[in-house]
Amino acid sequence: LYEMFSGKPPFFSESISELTEKILCEDPLPPIPKDSSRPKASSDFINLLDGLLQRDPQKRLTWTRLLQHSFWKKAFAGPDQESSMEDLSLSRNTMECSGPQDSKELLQNAQSRQAKGH
Structure with missing residues (x-):
């Protein structure tokens, strides 16, 4: 979702060790639309991404919470x-x-x- 919206992955590096370090230690920047004519990410979308990209599995969205997330309700309205x-x-x-x-x-x-x- 992050990459589809922004056109780039939440973490990037040419080096696998640096990429691993970023994934383990850094928070991704909020996604910016790849096309500047598109609207900015909604707060529901940012919240959804935050839940999916949580490093701590205990804090990460479960399937149930993912499917019940408010982003989907508004997306399908x-x-x-x-x-x-x-x-x-x-x-x-x-x-x-x-x-x-x-x-x-x-x-x-x-x-x-x-x-x-x-």
Whole structure:
């Protein structure tokens, strides 16, 4: 997400040892849009990135907290909010599936709902 928004990774170095040092000891700078005509990062987006880039695994966002983060709620808000929230629910279920059979079932259920116009 950070690199897609800014066009560069949160940490960079030509040297692997220096890169490792940066990852372990530095906080990434807030992302700046790669295209200056684009808006700045929202506070929700910055908060999401902070949660994902936490060095301490105990403080890092869990899958559940990631999927419930306020950034996604605002990102999916709009005229087609209902189907977007269904997509988010499908994503949650996909994260919880235990294997290929569960994934196949989830996909079939989603296709069935689409065919019915939901």
